Amino acid sequence: MSATPTTETKPAPPAVETIKVKVDGKEIAVPKTMPDPLTGKPVPTTMIQACALATVDVPHYCYHPKLPVVGNCRMCLVEFGTPAMGPDRKPVINPDGTPKIAKSPRPAIACATPISPGMEIYTTTPGVKQMREGVLEFLLINHPLDCPICDQAGECKLQEYSVDYGQATSRFVEEKVHKPKQVDLGPRIVLDDERCILCTRCIRFSKDIAGDDALGIVNRGSYNTLSAYPGKAFDNNYTLNTVDICPVGALTSKDFRFKMRVWFLKETKSVCTSCATGCNIVIGSREEKIYRYEPRENDAVNSCWMCDTGRLNYKWIGSENRLTEVRIGKETTTWTNALKEISGKLANVKAGSVAMVASARQTNEELFLLAKLGKKFNALTDSVPRMQEGDKLLVSADRNPNSNGAKLTGISPAQMGSNLPKIAEGIRNGSIKTLIVFGEDVTKHGIGADLLGKLETLIVSEILPNKTTELAHYILPGCAHAEKRGSFVNGKGRVQRFLKAVEPKGDARPEWEFLHELVYQVTGQNGFASIEGLFNQMAQEVPAFNGVTWAALGDTGVTIQI
């Protein structure tokens, strides 16, 4: 793990020797070694990796590309052959000139068997099919088959492989072994031991990735039971990843449990906003309601994981007390009126009498437009730093998702937060008369309610109400990241874009949309009315983003020099 999420880009594959193998008759060259998922050291390439490179699917339960191999589920059994050797230790050649292949008398598990030159792997033979059917039948012997009440239904490997290799009826007439159900495994996890197929993915993840050796298997034979260490709670900050990697419904999330069936969820690619790591996520939503976040694989950022704090930090988006109305003072108005009045006010301000506090939770595009606005008035600008303790795995000490974006666009000084006292002082001595606040409660950051009361104009864009919005002269309701498109620059300089999952609440609009209008009305500079155009314009004007385009960001982002 230490190797994968911390690397800045995908490490350029070092010149590794390749060897040729045949997968189902198709010859491909595969690297002789691949990096070990934990240490990153080169280890011999396995058959399952070769099959993956040949885009041949090998069913598996216990194997996970980011976890150590144990080879206990036996689902990935394949047949193979190697070039036959003559008594002279030279390959035997067929009459047609091809090397003679000696088929192995026994199958091998693809996840733990290294490849060798000239090896042939067979994954579609009747024997392999029979083996898969056999393994699946064994796994289902004690499985409770309670799919109607199981949260995993719809994304369950047992279900998927049963479609391919299962039987319509069970030959097992004996009584199934019953194990504990609804076991409270920790603050966020429920365990159903009957459903567990003992693949030990969760154990390996906890021990080797999360570094919290809390899980283990007790009892013997068919009484094997997954359990937490007695007296030890399974409560590290990464427990919910075990729910993701559990191939069946044994581990389920207490938060998502019985809330919605997974096949209803629309999946939107996004980025977590809980810290500067910017873990890639998939937002699961249905009918404008967000149900869950799940990590999305990005080896340059978060591998396959994310922390529980970030994962559960979505409920505020659907909060009842969201700001949904554009307001002038306490009066509800329309966007057209509010923007007209604001631009009218801003047209008459003296340069230097404007200050701006824009959150480092805003997107690059929004900060770029705000910086344009700030430049026009020669405004004092800043963001609010959020430094807390990070951890070794994914949580960054910086809890702002876009601190680097704020710095690169010029909103925040190199020392974030250093301008805040100056802004407070400016308001106190009357030199600053207009304050524009985006996404922060400045009363908590040194600009108290008494100072805000002295302002002539206080323009606030926020998502949830707070002390600052109470005092605002203009309230412009903004959007959560799930309700708009945009990009962030994470702590290591990775520019990542996120897409819109749900519609904004009420009258709320994406900030970049109304900022685009405001910038046009105030400065006369017409920008782009689309996020793609806006990003590309920013990429041209802000040196750090030079050469990057919205399209080039793709799903996993681009690393820039910061």
Place this chain on the structure above:
Amino acid sequence: MIVKRDKLNFWERLYLPAIIGGFKVTLRHFFKKKITMQYPEEKWVVPPGYRGAPYLVKDQEDRTKCVSCQLCEFVCPPKAIRITPPGPAGSPEAGNVEKAPKEFEINMLRCIFCGFCQEVCPEEAIFLMQDYSLTGTSRKEMIYNKEKLLALGGVHQDKIQKWKQKADEAKEQGVKP
């Protein structure tokens, strides 16, 4: 295309023969067996296997058989079914079944009586019954909720009772079901 009409001949132009012919047919039907039903005083008895309105059922032990798996909601072509799952706390009253719907609504204005819900149900909890004439005075009234659906559905004799069987087996093995 133009269809050419033949000119009526004298006999046809008289009209009377045709009218008399018509009355003859009418008269014949006076003495035949009546096939019209005096609906709504007289009600049609539906044949077995008829697909009427879908209702929810309870088993003989008064357990709501639906476990809120939402397959019917998924399969429903006109999207007439809307289920609210119980949420993280589950349904404590359901015992080892863990789940029961918090709310179950069928919009009978949308329902096309196709029977997919009955076919897809893994718990035999929803059946198309014999009601074919559903009326109401508002759209809202035509959205049947869980309570109404259960009352209309009645009891279904479950021969297997798989959840009870599971609980009994577990108890026998000394495991809390």
